[in-house]
Amino acid sequence: MMTGLGGMWLWMILGLVALWALVACAIRWTIGPRSHAPELDPIKLLDARLARGEITTEEYRRVRELLATGH
Numbered sequence: 001m002m003t004g005l006g007g008m009w010l011w012m013i014l015g016l017v018a019l020w021a022l023v024a025c026a027i028r029w030t031i032g033p034r035s036h037a038p039e040l041d042p043i044k045l046l047d048a049r050l051a052r053g054e055i056t057t058e059e060y061r062r063v064r065e066l067l068a069t070g071h
Contacts, residue, residue, distance in 0.1 A: 042067050 046067070050060045
C-alpha cells in the first residue's frame, strides 16, 4: 500500500514541476525576447547630451558635423 502512495507523490511533484515550467514558458513568450545590447545611435546620444545640458550648442554642431562627414 505504501508503494502506491509513494508513486502518487512522485507524479504530483512531477506534475507541479511541469506546471511551473509551462507558466515560466508562457511568461517568457508573453514578454518576448530581450535585446542584449542597447542600440547606440551616435546622433541620438548626441541629442540626449545636448538635452541634458552636458554640451553646448557649439559643441553639438561641431560633433554633429564630424559625425555627418565621417571624420
